[in-house]
Amino acid sequence: METGSKMHMKEWLIVQIESGIYEGLCWEDEEKTMFRIPWKHAAKKDYKQTADAALFKAWAVYKGKHREGRDKADPTMWKTRLRCALNKSPDFQEVPERNQLDITEPYKVYLIVQDGGQAKPTESHQTKDQVTIPVKRSSMNPGSLEKQFHCEKESFQASKEERKLLTDDLMREHLYCELNENKPQSQGSTPIPFLSPTLTITDFRMQVSLIYHGQKVMQVFTKSPDGCFILQGCVPVGNEQIYGPCTAQQLPFPSPSSVPLPLCKAEAMNRLLCHLERGVLIWVAPDGVFIKRFCQGRVYWSGPLAPRSDKPNKLEREKTFKLLDSTTFLNELQSCLQGRGPSPSYEIELCFGEEYPDPNIPKAKKLIMAQVVPLFAVDLLQKFKVSEMEEKWTNLSTDPGEEEM
Structure with missing residues (x-):
């Protein structure tokens, strides 16, 4: 296909299905209303980029x-782009109950929405805007559920421990969180008791x-x-070819003269800024917060996924790093709500040109730093606090033995 062709995604995908050149991409039914799309995770031992990432590429x-x-x-980014395009398009709807994600050759099934507005097969009971919180399913009676949420799990890099976990549950990209309105939860279920059941991680600010x-x-x-460039100067033209038309927000470093600094510090900062011309690109995706370093100057970081909390963590150049994982954040939030752990961390710190974290030098002495806070995490924690206060107030108001204590 020539870049610049004017076909919509629906037309383009039908052409790919009919071509038969992508193994595993085929029609699910004779009426050609649904199709299978291969969905093998890059962490699997038998993953082959040439074949398994061909359609995404x-x-x-x-x-x-x-x-x-x-x-x-960048096969992970290719896959994420296609997945997001499918989720956003009004022409497609995922059919979770037909997915097969824990087999040797996993796949997802999507329905092609007809022009008449038919949204999905009659057996599907999920709504299009549902989001997933990754927890294990309980044996709760479906009739007692308030709502079900769905979420996809993507991993940019898998450590040895993560690979072991992924062996058992890697391809279960749709996991469920069950909320029970009136009955106590059965053993093993781990709900998030938000007052409102509408939870959607689509806030990329x-x-x-x-x-x-x-x-x-x-x-x-x-x-x-598309995130934010933190850099000295303008975004290089070459980056537009990597990310398409550059719609990422640009945040240039202010002049050192904007703050009162000793002359030696101001001079050192000016020298450092010369090496930050291409900067870093940081963005929020449904599965977490990511960063890619383009500048020649070294960049160090700390955050929820930092490998070390007391020694420097360096960002390698031209490599995508995951700084926060949505799945981990939600799991930690659940544990916090149930009194089994502290509030989850979500703040990310970047240090330009100097090693960080550095136990010998406080961060207030570092020349240039950036603090990044994903707003979806702030919003969820605010909802948690409201829910917690409501629950405490209810307990105080309804506990008959409260006055006798």
Whole structure:
């Protein structure tokens, strides 16, 4: 397919299905209303990028997001792009009950929505806007459920421990959180008791603060779903070819003269800024917070997924790093709500040009730092606090023995 063709995604996918060139991509029914799309996880031992990422790569090439022979292969990003496109398109709807994600050759099933507005097969009981909180299913009676949520799990990098877990449950990309309105939960279920059952992790905004030598010089709330460049100067033209038309918000470093600094510190900061011309790109996706370093200057970080809390964590150049995992955050939030753990961490710190964390030098002494806060995490924690206060007030109001204590 030539980049620039005007076919919509629905037309493009039908052409790919009919072509028969992608193994596992086929019609699910004789009426050709549903189709299977291969969905093998990159962490599986028998994963082969050439075959298993072929369709995802083709979509990236078709949309101008990848140039063969010029851009680095990024199969995880290719898969994420196609998945997001399918989820956002009104022409498709996933059919979770037909998915087979724990077999040797896993696949998902999607329904092609007809022009008349038929949304899904009659056997499906899920709504399009449902989101998943990853917890294990309980044996609760379905009639007692208030709502079910669905969420996809993507892993950019898998450690040895994660690979062991993924062996058992890797392909279960749709997991369920069950909320019971009136009855006590059965043993083994782990619900999040939000007052409102509407939970959707589609808020990709961030609060980004720039800090010079311990002094905040800028704070921005990003709006673009493509994230934010933190850099010196303008985004290089080459990056537009990697990410398509650059719609990521640009956050340039302010001049060191914007804060009172000793002359030696100001000079050191100016020298450092010269090496941050290509900066870093940081963004929020449904499965977490990610970053990619483009600048020559070294960048270090701390955050929920940092391998070390007391020694420097360096970002390698031209490599995507996952800074926060949505699944882990939600699991920790559940544990916190049930009194089994502390409040989950979600703040991310970047340090430019100097090793960080550094137990010998406080962060207030670092020349240039950035603090990144994903707003979806802030929103969930705020809901948690409201729910917690409501529950305490209810207990005080209804406990007949409260006055006797």
